[in-house]
Amino acid sequence: MDVLTCIKRVPDTGSKIVLTEDRQSIDASNLGFTMSPHEECAIEAAVQLVEAHGGTARVLTLGPPAADEQLRTGLAMTADEATLLETDGAEWGPRATANAIADAVRAAEEEFDLLLFGNESADAANYQVGIRVAERLGLPVVAGIKSLEVEDGTAIAGREVSGGEEIYEVDLPAVVTVKEGINEPRYASMRAKMSARRQEVDRREPDAESGPGTFEKLRLEAPSDEDSAAEVLGEGPEAVPRIIEVLEEEVEVV
């Protein structure tokens, strides 16, 4: 089976975010770039499926020329092929991104049995691209998946819900967006990382018509680094009046 996994290049997180002076992007000089943990799991799932059923695993991203770094991470995790829909670095909204990916899927030589996405990207977190691609390609989609198997042309996908699990059976081809925890993504071996560095990445321009579209970035704002503070309002029943006061006057929910 042929599996396509779509990923996004994002600045590494886990530390204080510093913006560039024009506030148009994140100063990533000390951070480096990565992809979301969901997407790492999606690649791992794709690679495992191909290991079990044969076929090819391709990773794809839409992003600037340097985004081939993330594709190579996918290749180092033993994906077979990589496609870069190369942009000039402008921000693409979820609709435009989905259109470009859908067009690329249509144009591809392979006929993908499965399209995997992370549940949401690590930076914008729009939760949309996978679903929009499915819609545009007329494919079934299940989102937020934490277990995935394929049997006889059917994907069996599980989603955690409170108190249990929902299991879906979806005919392939289909789109599945996965969540961290579905598997433990592998560390690339030295050999795989080295060959990934040398592998050809299929670079193509995304369909100009899909374009960045009407989406315009004004500026970024870093979250304030004020510590969240906890205040003890009181203990026992005596605390009730103070709680009501806070709810009414400060939080304004009552």
Place this chain on the structure above:
Amino acid sequence: MSSREFPDSAGTVIIGAGIVGNSLAYHLARQGVEDLLMIDKGPLPDPGGSTGHASNFLMPVEHSKEMTHLTRRSIEQYDEMGTFANSGGIEVARTDERVEELKRRMQSAKAWGEPAELLTPAEVEELVPYIETDLIEAGFYSTGAGTCDPLRAGEIMRARADAIATGAVTPEEIDAGDVGPDDLEGVGDGPGGLSLAPNTEVQDLHVDEGEIRAVETDRGTVTADRVVIAAGLWSPEIAKMAGVEIPLTPAVHQMISVGPIPFFEQFEGEINHPVVRDMDTQMYERPSGNDMEVGSYQHRPILWDVEDVPSIEEAPLSPTQPPLTDDAFEQSMMDALELMPEVLDDPEAGIRHEIDGLLSEAPDGAPLLGPLQDVDGLWSCAAVWIKEGPAIGEMVAQWMTRGYPDVDLSEANVNRFYEYGTSREWVKARAHELYQEIYGIVHPSEQWQSGRPIRTSAFYDQQDDHDARWFEAAGWERPQWFESNEDLLDVYADELEGLHRPNEWDSRWWSPIILAEHLHMRDHVAMIGDMGFGIFDFVGSDVVDYVERMAVGRCDVDVGKTVYTPILAENGGFVSDLTIARLGPEHYRVVTGGAAAGSDRAWFTSHIGDDEHVTLLDRSDSLCTLGVWGPDAREVVQSVTEEDMSHEAFAPYTAQEITVGETDAWAMRLSYVGELGWEIYAPMSKGHRLWETIADAGDAHDIRPVGMGVYGTTGRMEKGYRLFGHELEIEYTPAEAGLTFHGLKEADFNGKEAYAEAIEADNAATLCTLSVADHAPDGGQARFMLGNEPVMDQDGQVLVDEEGRRSYVTSAGTGPSVGKHLLMAYLPPAHAEEGTRLQVEYMGDRYPVDVEVVGSRPLFDPENDRIRS
């Protein structure tokens, strides 16, 4: 110790809580320092500096005696704290040239007393079963090597520091093994001791009247008598706050950790196989649990600016662990996979951790230690590796409290770059070059290529016209020899027979022209300059007492006299040797070797008392020095000098103002090459003119410019003159060096007591001059030793004196006038007998040598008739 408030005052503040700061705190406490504060902007136990990401292995054998001993002492400290694993370490050779280098490693191991053996590839495989033996030709096995846990060691040292400083335990109790880690829980929570201020950022250093006063932080200002900067790669930033410079740059050392490796799963513990250094690829493979850490110095140098290093908040891992630069590491991956395919090329073993680890790099790779001479009370303890951290903390603590360390730290004195080698551009140029030499095969005379010339004297262009081969010392460009003197090889062909060096290594950075220049000087006359001396004038009403206190030799002499004298630490060991001339009733001039100039300057300034009327005027950059020596020197100099230069008018070992041609100058009649002649000092601006005048005057005598090869080696070796940093160092006394000709003067001076004792006592070792009896005892190519070879008895046992000091060649050089290759070495009494046959080991072979002279009597012209003629 952590529960206390940020204090208002502290006796000693240590900035930096890495391995160096912790070790300093511990050893300062052991030395009796009670009121300590340690500040770090990061959290404990890992504040985010280089200590937190080091690979933590300790390979003790280096070609530097001091660094080897410091690593050995550090291993002992880590071990005593239960933070050392004796895994052993193997340096493997992939090339023939490296095999030779490993033989030289063996030579250094023997000289410095470290156990080691050379292994065949099969023997390497027995210890490292996963190595690809087809790739290697030999291994150098350092059995004493191992790995440590510097963060745990840091915790222990902090706890001990506090416990000792508060009086809860004594150093003796710790040494007796009576104090376990649990015994230190909670002790010393009272006043005094070691206060800790993690998560505290230093914002300024307050300096007033040249003295450190306080450290300003984001948690308040603490007044301090003494401040030590042990802040790793941030040290230059901290130093800048006090207006002084610590020349180092952050540099990337790439490292990955690969695992889990199935092969290692059968073993218990952190490390079960030797660390391997793959020298020819500048890499190492260090087992750690089920992982293998693969580190590299092979990649292109990646130097950072310290202000680009992120804050703790901005750094995903830590400030000193930025993401790996992938493309730079590619070749290293290939090389590592090739050397250890069985463990590293396992598809199950993934790269679990990968960083561009930042470390501190000084322009010459040595640490930056000691007092920062422009601010009293401010010390540097930076650019130190994990492998020597504990011992360096110990040595600097000794230095701070009693004035001198056990191990000579001259080569690591922060002042060695004083006022010439501190600019960022230059530091980076050197660091860039140095980085490529890590694990390299570095010849003892190897010259830097980058950042040159940085200091040139007035004669530079004239010497360059003579096709000078330039060597550098303390930044100064000095001709080592002149290609223009090549014709002398024919003149002295007979004398040079047997003194040529057929082996490429022996003759690298060397030329037989040096020997011919030497012979020409002995027969006629030569001009040598500039030596790059440190020249310090001392003036003031207290200058006589001050200079007397500094020197072994009596300095309250008539104006115009010169005194060659040792400068001693309190233990009677050498701090320097130099010449002091009295220029006036309250005016002395100190002339010292260029390499030691910065450190000597610091030593002299630090000994000027608070109320003493003594001023130092540094003339090093404003005066040039031209030596004119040889039997014809008087005729040449007299022909252009207004004053009477006769023996009677200008006696040996005196100094006078003279006028040479158009140049007003000052001259001393003495010689480091054992010839009649003068060192002439003139303003830099007149140097060019002075050179022309002497060169023209000498034309009739075929005067030749000759290089430092003659001045620093051939001439001095024949004369038995000692060189600081080689023969003279903190571990040997003037009695042992044969420099007690001053006797014991009445006035007090530094080291007097120890000096007096050393004169009275029998020498544990005496400095001798030896000659090589056979350069090819087994036939084949004649070899010429270069220095640092172990000295052995006829049975092949390295000589060791009763103080445990091993005999090794302190200097080696050919004496053309005596027709022998000469060596100097300290020998124990049983072997310090003229005529004794001994051996030295050089590049894996042994050579017979004979003791020519015991003590400082010159081999050539023993009565000094030439100097006195």
